[in-house]
Structure formats: C-alpha cells, structure tokens
Amino acid sequence: MSVWIDVAGLPAERMVFSPSPLAELGTALHALAExxxxxxxxxxxxxxxxxxxxxxxxxxxEADFLWGPTFSDVSMPFAALADAAGQPGATLAEDLDLLDRLDDEVYVNAALEISCTSSFRFGSPSPLVDAESRRLALERATARGPRQVEFAQRLLADPPGVRAWIRRLFEDCDQAFFADVWKRVRVQLAADARHKAEVLRHKGLAGALAEISPAVTFDEKRSRIVVDKLLNGHTTALDPAVGAGITFIPTSFGWPHLMVLHAPGWRPVIHYPVAAPELSGPASVALLESRLDALAHPMRLRMCRNLARTAYTTGELAAAHGISAPEVSRHLAVLKKAGLLQTRRRGRYVLHQLDLPVVARLGSDFLEGVLR
Structure with a gap:
C-alpha cells in the first residue's frame, strides 16, 4: 500500500521546500488534542x-476534529491557490490570509472531509451545493457526536461566520502559546528546508527524498514519488489547474506522522517530521505486515518462547514441540524471512535465536505505521 505522486518531467524549481506557520500550528494543536x-x-x-x-x-x-485524530487540509491553503506557487506564508498572518482566499466551497469541503465525508478525495461536489453531499456530511457528523453535528450545521449554514471564528481561534492560539513555539522552531525548520533544497540541487530528487524519510522514495522508472502508508492513493504534481509542482513542509511537532495531501484540485504536499526519537529507521508497511503474519501462527508463537530465551537447533525445537524437523524448518524460514531471527553456526549445528531488538521494536513500528 502506498500513495504515489506523478512527477514526470517536473523541473526541480517546481519542488518547494518551505516551513509553514499554519501547518505547524495544526500539528501543535494535534499534539494537544492527541x-x-x-x-x-x-x-x-x-x-x-x-x-x-x-x-x-x-x-x-469545539473544532478539534480539524486537527484531532487526523488533519484537515485547511492548514495548507497555499496548496489550493494556483498563484501561490506552492509557497506557504512567511508568518501565521500571511498563511491565514491565504486561508481567507479559499472560496467557501473549497473551504467547507476541506473542513468536513476528515470526519464527515468519504468521497472528498475523489472530487465529490461540495455539501454547500450538492444535497446528497450535504446529507452524507451531516450523517457522518452525527456519528461523531452532538458537538461535531452542531459545528457542521453552523459551517454549512454560515460559512463566512464560521471561517471568521476559526481565524480568530488561530490568532488567539498564536497569542496564547504559538508565537513562542514558532519563534523557537522556525530556525530549525527553515534550516532543514534549505538543506533539503541543496540536496535536491546536488543529488537529485531521490537524494532529497532519502533525507526526508525511509518511507518516501522515488520510483525513477515510473517517474513518481512513492510514500509507504497504510492506504492507497495517487495524484499528480502536473495539474495545470492548480499549477505544476509539489511542496515539502518540515514539521517539528509531526513525528510519527508523515502526511501527504493528495486531494483533487490541490497541489500535492508532503508534510514530514524533521526529527524522530531515538528509534529510527522504521520498518516498511510490507515488512511490518510480514512480521505480524509470521507471529500470528500459534506454533511459531510457541517456538518464539524458546527462541527468546536462548539459541536452539532445528532438532531441539522439533523435540520440544513434538513436530518433525522439516516442519520446524518451514516455520523458521518464515520467521527468518520476516527478519525476526538471528542464525549462527556452531560446528555442524545451526543455532537460531529471536532477534530481540527487532521484536522489541514491533510495537513502535506498528504505531508509526498506522499513524504515518
């Protein structure tokens, strides 16, 4: 599973690396909410x-569904404005001015797409102009509880009033805490963006993506960026309606999230964390799936009880579990293919043992995979 972005023929100057104050405020609010x-x-x-x-x-x-379990695209308004050229504002006020320039249909659709609709990314009509989209938006809001129903109803009834309310909310957050946060992190984010742009110039797109995350790669044969995520999606960085290009936004608050804006009518954006905790190099989604599948078998799980304590030969495991040596070998092959075993030779014997650091990382790998 992955999200891919077509970049065939896209010149390097259309690839923007830049921090965004509003996007960073969104991740800060998400950290507070979750x-x-x-x-x-x-x-x-x-x-x-x-x-x-x-x-x-x-x-x-009241509005935490915009940045709670998942993120609304309203935090990246530059991506929906062709004349912004994929460039966020230098200040929160500039980003909020860009947000004000979105028309009501785009704004409302983006605000409600996270938890009120399932078809936004397929170019569904706005609930402001389409009765069925409106019904679905309110139906899904109802499933989320009365607070979100009330907010969705207000937004659909009075988009200008709610938009002004949200802008004031962001401005009050800036005064309460975010101005200090941005003062602290903007230098790091700007330095990271400059570094990635330099890598792009000197090493090309593949080199720049390798600096972003092991989960982001360049498929040179198909000329597309591939982001390893637990979902399937695709978009293009060559849409003339919004302007050809792609934007990369660093975030200090984002880990473990690696977000990709790939909605129709929006310029693609990759929002990536600039730093991760001491556990680095997360497993790919495919490798994580293979490890979980390998451990799901009851016999392999019982064998892991032995292999976690000390090294065993195939014959010892066969005797311990009352199965044949060939059957043990098949189970060991699955565990080894999933990268869960260490193997060493002692004379004519081959000893197998569970790779404890890898197994210990399964929890964090799983969490990062589902939150990415």
Whole structure:
C-alpha cells in the first residue's frame, strides 16, 4: 500500500521546500488534542494545556476534529491557490490570509472531509451545493457526536461566520502559546528546508527524498514519488489547474506522522517530521505486515518462547514441540524471512535465536505505521 505522486518531467524549481506557520500550528494543536500520539512531547502538551484559558480551551475542543485524530487540509491553503506557487506564508498572518482566499466551497469541503465525508478525495461536489453531499456530511457528523453535528450545521449554514471564528481561534492560539513555539522552531525548520533544497540541487530528487524519510522514495522508472502508508492513493504534481509542482513542509511537532495531501484540485504536499526519537529507521508497511503474519501462527508463537530465551537447533525445537524437523524448518524460514531471527553456526549445528531488538521494536513500528 502506498500513495504515489506523478512527477514526470517536473523541473526541480517546481519542488518547494518551505516551513509553514499554519501547518505547524495544526500539528501543535494535534499534539494537544492527541497527546498519546506524541509521547516525546508530553512535557510540552501538559504545560501548554494546563496554561490555556478556559474560553480558549473550550473553543479548541469545539473544532478539534480539524486537527484531532487526523488533519484537515485547511492548514495548507497555499496548496489550493494556483498563484501561490506552492509557497506557504512567511508568518501565521500571511498563511491565514491565504486561508481567507479559499472560496467557501473549497473551504467547507476541506473542513468536513476528515470526519464527515468519504468521497472528498475523489472530487465529490461540495455539501454547500450538492444535497446528497450535504446529507452524507451531516450523517457522518452525527456519528461523531452532538458537538461535531452542531459545528457542521453552523459551517454549512454560515460559512463566512464560521471561517471568521476559526481565524480568530488561530490568532488567539498564536497569542496564547504559538508565537513562542514558532519563534523557537522556525530556525530549525527553515534550516532543514534549505538543506533539503541543496540536496535536491546536488543529488537529485531521490537524494532529497532519502533525507526526508525511509518511507518516501522515488520510483525513477515510473517517474513518481512513492510514500509507504497504510492506504492507497495517487495524484499528480502536473495539474495545470492548480499549477505544476509539489511542496515539502518540515514539521517539528509531526513525528510519527508523515502526511501527504493528495486531494483533487490541490497541489500535492508532503508534510514530514524533521526529527524522530531515538528509534529510527522504521520498518516498511510490507515488512511490518510480514512480521505480524509470521507471529500470528500459534506454533511459531510457541517456538518464539524458546527462541527468546536462548539459541536452539532445528532438532531441539522439533523435540520440544513434538513436530518433525522439516516442519520446524518451514516455520523458521518464515520467521527468518520476516527478519525476526538471528542464525549462527556452531560446528555442524545451526543455532537460531529471536532477534530481540527487532521484536522489541514491533510495537513502535506498528504505531508509526498506522499513524504515518
């Protein structure tokens, strides 16, 4: 599974690396709303949440579906404006001005696509102009609870009023905490963007993508960027309607999320974390699936109890579990193919043992895979 972006013939100057204050505010709000996704930010989320004024905290809860479990594309308005050339604003105010320039249909569709519709990415009509889209939006909002129903109804009834309310909310967040956050992280993000742009110039697209994440690669044969994720999707960086190009946005708050904006009518964006915790080099989705499948078999799981403690030969495992040596060999082959075993030779014997550091990473690999 993956998301791929067609970049055939796209010149390097159409590939923009730049931080975005609004996108970073979105990830900061997400960390506040979903602290379990970001254990490394526990100190910041606890201190910031406890310091929020009650009115601001209540308003953040009212609209948290825009940045809660998943993210709304309203945090990247530059991607929907052809004349922005894929370039975010230099300040939060500039990004918010770009957001104000989106027409109501694009804005509402983007605001409701995360939890109120399932067809946005396939170019469905806006619920402002299409009765069926409106019905589906409200139906899905109802499944999320009364707070989201009320917000969706307000947004559909009065887009200008709710848009002004959201802008004030972002501005109040800036005054309460984000101005200090942005002052602290913008230098790091700008330096990262400059570095990636230099790598693009000197080593090409494949080299720049390798610097972003092991989950982002360049399929040179098909001239497309491939992002390893637990979903399938595709878009093009060559859409003349929004302007050819792709934007790469670094984030300090983003890990473990690696987000790809691939909605129709929007310029593609890859929003990538600039730093990860000490556990680096996550397994690919395919490798993670193979490891989970390998451990799902009850006999292999029982064998792992032995292999976690010490090294065993095939014959010893056969005797311990009452099965034939060829059957043990087949199970060991599956575990080894999944990268879960270490094997060494002692004289004429081959000893097998569970690779404990790899197994210990399964939890974090799984979490990063599903949150990516």
């Amino acid at each position: 602290p379990a996704h970001h254990p490394g930010l526990h100190g910041w989320t606890t201190a910031t949440a406890s310091a929020l004024k009650p009115d601001l905290a209540d308003r953040l809860c």
